[in-house]
Amino acid sequence: MKIAFSPPFINDLVKAEVNESLDSGWITTGPKVNQLENMIADLAKAPKVLCVNSWTSGAMLILNWLGVQKDDEVIIPAYTYCATALAVMHAGAKPVLVDINDDFNISVKNIANAITSKTKAIIPVDIAGWPCDYDEINNLVQQKKALFNATSDVQKKLGRILVMADAAHSIGAKYKGKESGNLTDVTVFSLHAVKNITTAEGGAVCLNLPEPFSNDEVYATLRCYSLNGQTKDAFTKSQAGSWRYDIIYPGLKINMPDVLAAIGIGQLKVYSSNTLIRRFEIFEKYNSYFSNEDWALLPQHQNDDKSSSCHLYALRIKNANENTRDKIIALIAEHDVASNVHFQPLPLLSVFKNMGYDMKNYPNAYAQYENEISLPIYPQLTDEQIAYISQVVIDSVRKVLDINND
Incomplete structure (x- = not known):
């Protein structure tokens, strides 16, 4: 039985939407993108949503709009994918790494200790789709207002301090009854090929800015910035007699095409009623299979305050280190089951190591990483496949850790 790690969910609805886009004669940014933005806004209860070509682009766009510059600081967790830090660096600011909690998410206490007069933004990351402690984070930036040093008109x-949620994993998650997408000033979803909702490549920027901002006005500004600073998109320009435009800002070219938005539209039509429910079921089946194993440290997916999008099933192996974890993954692969690790903490990667970040300063991030294995979790999996994956994992762990099967 061969099982892939995270294939895209392509059903007849997706194919119909893509074909409709192809048949329309218009495949770049236009009505399909607008429809996808509205669907995500409805799901996330966000006042306004802008779709772009990646999570990274969306985060860079917001940081540029915020006006970050050299020597400004943006606080992020040490445990995240590199894009969180790279977006900060590409916007010209300095990523300030802090350690995490045992649930993989950023520690509010460590955020508080890292805030300085140079701090312009905080980017909490919802690892695996599990929401961060947003009430505490939002309260913290209010408490630190006296320390804030604004250097742009937006600031x-x-x-x-601006709070921008890295919700790459958490579309459909909830925190204290509220949807991911309206928990902070800005939320950015990833729509990459392996995500719960995909457009092959893409990102969605959810605007939830407080007064005196107008989210509609900020959306219009950001949309312009995402199209080279052009006052009209290509679709509007293509209408008869509507060719003239202006360039009012040295913007980026990071717009999403309609033909990709169509994939997301097809997926969103069944996301809440089917896909998300099935991910929850698979997560709970894994928990059921592993709950009697003494070595299994089970991930969270629901409590009184939080409900995960179940993007990843991040299993941890008690008493395993990097070496034994990697042997377990290799043994699992021998049974044609693909697994993964999410993530290598940033200080382990050459770019950040060479910048002076030291792994020993983030002990909990390393402790979470060294024994983590991400298992396949997607709606196409059958119950039979889930049972097979679980047994392969159990057998592989027992063999590598030399645990008696009795």
């Missing part, structure tokens, strides 16, 4: 208008 002066906000009057405090």
Whole structure:
């Protein structure tokens, strides 16, 4: 039985939407993108959503709009994918890494200790689709307002540190009854090929800015910035007699095409009613299979305050280190089951190591990483496949850790 790690969910609805886009004669940014933005806004209860070509582009766009510059600091967790830090660096600011909690998410206490007068933004990351402690984070930036040093018009208008949720994994998650997408000033979803909702490549920027900002006005500004600073998109320009435009800002070219938005539209039509429910079921089946194993440290997917999008099933192996974890993964692969690790903490990667970040300063991030294995979790999996994966994992762990099967 050969099982892939995370194939895209392509059903007849997706194919119909893509074909409709192809048949329309218009495949770049246009009505399909607008439809996808509205669907995500409805799911996330976000006032306004802008779709772009990647999570990274969306985060860079927001940081540029915020006006970050050299020597400004943006706080992020040490345990995340590199894009969180690279977006900060590409926007010209410095990523300030802090350690995490035992649930893989950023520690609010460590955020508080890292805030300085140079801090312009905080980017909490919902690892595996599990929401961060947003009430505490939002309260913290209010408490630190006196320390905030605004250096742009947007920052002066906000009057405090911006909170931008890295919700690459958490579309459909909830925190205290509220949807991921309206928990912070800005939320950015990833729509990459392996995500719960995909457009092959893509990102969605959810705007939830407080007064005196107008989310509609900020959306219009960001949309312009995402199209080279052009006042009209290509679809509008293509209408008869509507060719003239202006360039009012040295923007980026990071717009999403309609033909890709169509994939996301097809997936979103069944996301809440089917896909998300099935991910929950698979997560709970894994928990059931592993719950009697003494070595299994089970991930969270629901409590009184939080409900995960179940993007990843991040199993941890008690008493395993990097070496034994990697042997377990290799043994699992021998049974044609693909697994993964999410993530290598940033200080382990050459770019960040060479910048002076030291893994020993983030002990909990390393402790979570060294024994983590991500298992396949997607709606196409059958119950038979889930049982097979679980047994392969159990057998592989027992063999590598030399645990008696009795």
